Amino acid sequence: MNKRILFLVAHRPGRSPGQRFRFEQYTGYLNKNGFDTHISYLIDESDDNAFYAPGKFFAKFRILLKSIRKRIKDLKLVKNFDIIFLYREAIMLGTSFFEMRLKKTGIPVVLDFDDSIWLKEVSEGNRNLAFLKRPSKTPAIIKLADTVFVGNKYLADYATKYNHNVKIFPTTIDTGYYAPVNKTGHNPVCIGWTGSSTTLKHLAMAVPVLKRLREKYGERVCFRVISDEPLEAGIEGLENIRWKKVNEIEDLNHVDIGIMPLPDNQWTRGKCGFKGLQYMALEIPAVMSPVGVNKEIIQHGVNGFLASDDDDWFEKLCMLVDSFELRGQLGKEGRKTVIEKYSFDSHKDIYLSYFKEIAK
Secondary structure, eight states: OOEEEEEEEEEOTTTOHHHIIIIIHHHHHHHHTTEEEEEEEEEOGGGHHHHHSSSOHHHHHHHHHHHHHHHHHHHHHGGGOSEEEEESOSSSSSOOHHHHHHHHTTSOEEEEEOSOTTSOOOOGGGGGGGGGOOGGGHHHHHHHOSEEEESSHHHHHHHTTTOSOEEEOOOOBOTTTSOOOOOOOOSSEEEEEEOOGGGHHHHGGGHHHHHHHHHHHGGGEEEEEEESSOOOSOOTTEEEEEOOGGGHHHHHTTOSEEEEOOOOSHHHHTOOOHHHHHHHHTTOOEEEOSOTTHHHHOOBTTTBEEOOSHHHHHHHHHHHHHOHHHHHHHHHHHHHHHHHHSBHHHHHHHHHHHHHHHHO
């Protein structure tokens, strides 16, 4: 008889990049190998606009009440499952009430996180509601878990202060789905970025460099931002593309150079380098800030570039704009890195073995 896993998460399947690449892409493989999976989420498609928009407090209050009711219902259903999986937290409030109740069931609890969730990081649309969150509950949740999955060593170093059973499991890419296309040395060369509106502030760091590139190359370069919100930066040659799952690979494959600028702070050191891995999987040469796990993913000058200050960014991007051959060389090495170290295929059996171990 198959073991049953209940995934308690915030977003519907296919909506959240973190959920998609931390566990959703593995549910099919789990289902083929002795597990049945069920995902219980809080925020449905009709809630999205209100949840991330400024204001709309009545609508957000309604979402909150609905979420509480949903988790109360889940507490009544957990007895039918063999493993409970939490992505980040049970509910987006500063309470660990639901996690404590889940622990009391005696069913193994898995906690997975891929950001520095013990720090306060709130989207602009919910800045006025930041008081409802309590990142300081994170140690309590980690202690309650039977197993903790984290995306990198920085997160593991934090988690092991509160739990001895911590497993580093990188965010991975399905390299069958992320299929590159043959590039030509066409003009203009497209420099691109993809990410959610919550990380647009990181892209803003690169705006002076992008403007400088446009000044040097004119229409020989263009820029593409793929996000749920546009980048308003007054950059000539900038195209904002609204992210849609159905088009995500096609939209990214128009990019010739992918960038991942980051400030160096406690929050960003917990990042799992996902943007860079997306570019690399598609043989798009990546230029990334040397922050956190990025320094492990990128072998500078071999499978991508690391760039620190504006002059460094400008120099590396110019090298790539000027050389189709260099773009191709770094792109191929980047995809090779993903296939070997950060792919679904290279990690699916490891992931399965963890759940078999937990199910015992």
